[in-house]
């Protein structure tokens with residue numbers, strides 16, 4: 183007898199049941215209803231700069247290939263041979279003219295079309311190659327972010343991203359006028375449910391506590407910049423489970439406040455850049471190198487987080503993989519990009535001064551939440567003074583749990599099958 | 609006279625022992641002031657400055673890392689994981705009177721909160737002789753799993 187859990191009994195407006203992190207049946211439902219019926223981020227445009235470039239990645243638990251074909255078009259295809267199911271590509275990235283399955287040699291084009299079948303006579307006319315391309319998913323792109331979906335009926339990416347688009351545009355100003363490019367990644371796993379990390383991206387409350395040791399390791403000016411929990415930042419619900427947490431309002435638009443004094447830790451960089459660039463551009467580059475002052479959480483798997491992309495992938499109900507992808511200026515000054523790499527290493531990744539402490543906290547949430555039965559996880563911080571903007575967005579103070587409430591609202595919509603298809607006239 | 613294999617092994621074994629026994633402040637003094645401790649991601653790169661690493665520590669960052677391990681304010685390092693590392697398969701790649709490059713294998717077992725984890729690596733040391741004593745000028749830890757997903761490493765590899 184198969185009884186699926188009832189998600190409506192597990193999540194309320196201001197709390198959730200602890201079992202949402204550990205119920206394997208619920209996890210299976212999520213992998214289907216959330217990861218196969220939403221737009222899932224798969225790549226940044228710079229990962230596939232030229233025709234023939236490809237990467238392999240995952241959508242939920244499904245291995246996929248993201249490729250750029252000869253006409254420059256991007257395809258996202260299941261990494262599964264149509265003959266007997268072998269993966270056709272195991273390289274993380276590369277350049278190819280075709281994908282040849284290593285088992286019996288079926289060859290597919292960059293667009294997934296089945297081009298060649300060895301010893302095809304053996305099928306005595308019963309194999310029409312046009313019926314067996316690699317399975318293609320829907321692909322759409324916004325400002326360099328490439329998303330794919332299994333579901334051909336959901337709304338356009340444009341409608342799905344909706345009110346997050348201005349924030350994505352702001353985030354991309356970290357190119358200082360050049361395009362953004364990815365510059366490598368830190369990849370790690372933690373023994374906990376993926377939603378624990380999803381919640382964390384708009385959790386300012388933990389910062390001064392969990393990241394005490396990071397704050398100890400930076401100069402006092404930087405400490406002040408990161409002292410935002412009682413500042414005038416805010417968290418805003420952007421719809422469809424997306425949210426933004428503005429920690430440092432001065433760093434929302436990197437093209438503004440260019441006349442502000444250059445922070446001490448960037449002075450050396452500024453001096454070096456001044457040899458090659460006019461003052462205004464130096465200031466623009468320096469601000470871009472420092473990163474933006476907000477975390478944008480895009481439900482369910484991408485965050486544009488201050489100065490990097492955070493991508494999460496559920497591996498199992500209590501195992502999650504996280505990638506922190508470094509970004510930089512494509513064509514911008516090498517020195518600026520190197521500084522970005524050093525800043526990334528300082529906080530991020532399994533040996534950074536921030537990530538291991540986050541990871542420890544999430545690990546503890548997972549283990550602690552297994553204690554007892556029917557005990558709530560609280561999501562009510564900042565609810566008392568939450569208000570609504572003219573455009574309808576809910577917002578509250580920077581340490582409010584508004585972003586988590588937004589995510590769980592969408593989680594419930596997805597999980598109960600009440601789709602958002604009809605929105606925006608799509 | 610060129611630095612001998614035995615001298616070099618003695619030096620790096622001392623380092624390994626200090627790291628496994630938490631003698632982090634003493635560990636700092638094993639490096640030259642311009643020394644670099646690096647844990648790269650890209651298995652092939654030699655241009656560590658231009659690529660993303662797990663750690664790329666100059667003297668200042670090494671000190672901060674040690675401070676973090678000792679001050680008890682980092683939840684992932686309070687207390688730090690216990691580690692036992694073995695080094696073997698030593699090979700002197702080049703050696704002269706002032707400096708040498710030594711490569712070896714390192715197998716490390718970590719224990720933290722009841723979980724045992726393992727990290728294997730090829731480690732390359734550049735050692736220099738300063739006032740008669742050997743110092744570490746460069747330590748490059750090339751993890752076997754550098755391009756895979758790791759788990760939090762709140763200690764010094």
Ligand code: FES
Nearest residue numbers: 263265266283286
């Ligand atoms: S499984 Fe791919 S060719 Fe047979």
Ligand SMILES: [Fe+2]
Nearest residue numbers: 388389392540
């Ligand atoms: Fe954090």
